[in-house]
Amino acid sequence: MSILIDSNNTEKTITPDVDCPCGSDSKYSDCCLPFHKYEKFPATAEQLMKSRFSAFELHFNDYLMRTWDETTRPGNIEFTPGLHWTKLVINGRKKGRKKDREGWVTFVAYYQVGAEEGFLHEKSFFRRNENEHWQYVDGEIKP
Numbered sequence: 570m571s572i573l574i575d576s577n578n579t580e581k582t583i584t585p586d587v588d589c590p591c592g593s594d595s596k597y598s599d600c601c602l603p604f605h606k607y608e609k610f611p612a613t614a615e616q617l618m619k620s621r622f623s624a625f626e627l628h629f630n631d632y633l634m635r636t637w638d639e640t641t642r643p644g645n646i647e648f649t650p651g652l653h654w655t656k657l658v659i660n661g662r663k664k665g666r667k668k669d670r671e672g673w674v675t676f677v678a679y680y681q682v683g684a685e686e687g688f689l690h691e692k693s694f695f696r697r698n699e700n701e702h703w704q705y706v707d708g709e710i711k712p
C-alpha cells in the first residue's frame with residue numbers, strides 16, 4: 570500500500586496499481602477506482618458497500634456524500650485522524666442484486682488507531698435512487 574496521509578485529514582493519495590483498500594484481492598484500478606471516479610456505478614449493494622469502505626479509508630468525502638441517501642446524509646463527514654480501516658469482511662447479504670431495488674449487507678469493518686484495534690459490526694440498508702444508482706440509507710449496529 571502506498572497511501573500517503575496529509576496532515577489536514579483530507580483525501581489520501583493512492584496509486585492505481587496497489588491492492589484495493591476494500592480487500593478484494595484486485596488492484597485498485599480494477600476494483601473501486603472506476604466507482605470513485607464515477608466512470609462506473611456499482612451493480613450490487615455489496616459492491617457499493619465495498620467502494621464506500623475504500624472511500625472511508627481514503628477520506629473521499631465527495632464519493633461518500635453522493636452515495637448516501639439524501640434523507641439520511643449527514644451535513645459533513647468527520648474522519649478520525651490517524652484511523653485506518655484495515656479490513657472488511659462481508660458476512661451476510663439479502664437482495665441488493667442487479668434486479669433488486671433494495672438490499673442489506675452485513676459486515677465487520679476492522680480499524681486501527683495507533684496501537685488500538687477495533688471493529689464495527691453493522692447491517693447496512695441500501696436502496697437505488699432515481700438514477701438507479703445504489704445508495705447507503707442507514708445501518709443497524711450489531712454487537
Ligand SMILES: [Zn+2]
Pocket residue numbers: 589590591592593597600601602619620623
Ligand atoms: Zn475495491
